Amino acid sequence: MKLRYPKFLIFFCLFVALVFSGFAQKSGSHSTRGRSSMSAEAKALVEDAIGIVCTQAKLDPKSSIAIDEMQARPSLPIQSPEAKAGAERAQRLLPIAKDLVISSLRQLTVEYGFQKSPKFDTRLRQAIDRVNAVKRVRPDMESRDNASVFLSRPHVITFGTIFLAGLRSDEGMISVLAHELMHIADGDNDSLRPLVAAVGNKASDLTGLDIHGQRSEEITCDLIGAMAVRAYIAGSPGYESIARRVARSIQHNCVEVDEGDEDHLSPRNTIRTLLALNPALVRELINDREERK
């Protein structure tokens, strides 16, 4: 069975890099920090918002477990109550996540000015077909804290049981489902590459970090995840604070051990970049706190 290129292993590459961090530093260029085009005020707001996300990680009983903590946990049998609950949550939310990914992808296409390109429109329609064809989440003990898609089974998202149990809210689960669905949308031939590259360029420009190649795809998948969750929250009002719910879409990145690799930004730089790309998310996190003072 041919395994999809590592980009389909959402956190797998990251943890391989933690283990083999010596190899991950071969070029050194990816860790270079360039100039950020953000104002000092915008940067300060982003840092405040990161504080809110990671404080909520400690206060919210349904917060997503940080990926370094998930990695340290023992494997979890498929029949364990937490894994079963997670698998049911993922399967229940899959149809919603598919719709949210499609609408977020359309929104991103407009935001980045690709809506008038007939060539891109064809690619987008094919991407949407691929997302619509996904049917099932398969829990897998061996996959531990990873989610992945195999080339030979493009209709199935394989989900590690530790990961299923660690995403304890609908928001956290939708974010990761949307991330994987965005990889599926991009497909085997990176058909959404112009959009993905544009997101990476903007992210690099805003943060001064090197976000190109596979890193731009990972950050685009995360961005679609965050957008999908925002839309989900807007469509399902509840008693919990908006900030708490928004935080769940990115807080699995609130790690203690903050290391990235060639293909992924470090988890905390991932939050930083997502917030830089999505000021609406920053406003929702900050405003909610202001209102509660």
Ligand SMILES: [Zn+2]
């Ligand atoms: Zn990924």
